[in-house]
Amino acid sequence: MSLSGRVALVTGASQGIGHACALKLAQSGAAVAVAARNQEKLNQLVHQIANTGGKAAAFPMDVADEEQIKTAFKAALAQFGKIDILVNNAGITRDQLLMRMKRADWDAVLSTNLTSAYLCIQQAISSMLKQRWGRIINVTSIFGQIGQAGQANYAASKAGLIGLTMAIAREVASRNITSNAVAPGFIETAMTAGFSDDFKQNALKMIPLGRVGTPDDVAHAVCFLASDEASYITGHVMNVNGGMLMG
Numbered sequence: 001m002s003l004s005g006r007v008a009l010v011t012g013a014s015q016g017i018g019h020a021c022a023l024k025l026a027q028s029g030a031a032v033a034v035a036a037r038n039q040e041k042l043n044q045l046v047h048q049i050a051n052t053g054g055k056a057a058a059f060p061m062d063v064a065d066e067e068q069i070k071t072a073f074k075a076a077l078a079q080f081g082k083i084d085i086l087v088n089n090a091g092i093t094r095d096q097l098l099m100r101m102k103r104a105d106w107d108a109v110l111s112t113n114l115t116s117a118y119l120c121i122q123q124a125i126s127s128m129l130k131q132r133w134g135r136i137i138n139v140t141s142i143f144g145q146i147g148q149a150g151q152a153n154y155a156a157s158k159a160g161l162i163g164l165t166m167a168i169a170r171e172v173a174s175r176n177i178t179s180n181a182v183a184p185g186f187i188e189t190a191m192t193a194g195f196s197d198d199f200k201q202n203a204l205k206m207i208p209l210g211r212v213g214t215p216d217d218v219a220h221a222v223c224f225l226a227s228d229e230a231s232y233i234t235g236h237v238m239n240v241n242g243g244m245l246m247g
Contacts (some may be wrong), residue, residue: 001020001227004029007080008226011063011120012090014041018187019141020215022223023089026054028223035061063090063116064108073123080115082131085226087125088117088161089139098152106153113157113236117164120147123195125172135175135226138165139218142185142241158183162210162237169235185241187213208243 009023012018014036022165026049028136034042034056042058049056057079061072066104088243091113117138128134143151144158162181162188186192186203195203204212221240224230
């Protein structure tokens with residue numbers, strides 16, 4: 001699955017799934033624009049990619065800030081000339097039972113997890129339409145498919161991301177642009193590290209494959225959807241959950 005000659009932009013690339021996606025895309029031959037809030041971590045990632053013969057550049061960006069998104073995409077397009085592959089991965093949680101959830105925590109999660117994807121797609125789509133080739137890949141979640149107590153904001157944002165994925169797929173399919181989502185299950189990342197041991201043990205019991213997923217498991221799926229081999233797949237939600245949700 002060679003991505004030689006392609007340019008990818010990955011949000012939330014400083015750690016976890018986004019970090020793994022950036023590395024895998026670079027290993028597959030793509031030049032990678034890595035975006036996140038943490039400049040130092042982005043610089044380390046760019047250095048790591050360069051050390052393995054890849055090409056990457058860092059673009060500091062808070063996806064909750066529309067102007068920062070516009071500035072970062074403009075800079076990435078100026079440096080690389082195009083964006084072929086967009087991976088909307090940035091996400092946060094602000095967990096609380098619905099009756100106690102503050103409006104600010106609802107708004108923050110929806111803005112970061114869902115609105116940012118719409119804004120990033122808007123910035124990347126012109127390049128894809130011009131060249132009549134593109135891959136939009138949104139990282140959603142199993143909890144956007146089955147819900148989760150205490151995560152009404154997170155589940156709503158991730159379910160919305162699935163709807164956005166399908167709507168965009170229908171809008172741009174005639175231009176040879178695909179739009180797909182990857183729905184991770186329980187993946188060992190900084191975001192899940194804070195979960196209680198009881199939660200982790202109960203989750204493990206629900207996974208037929210009997211193990212927690214890794215960021216690389218998700219990155220492999222993202223790279224496949226970014227490739228020519230996935231050219232006839234669009235509007236699809238690829239589950240990467242060890243069998244936790246089937247059907």
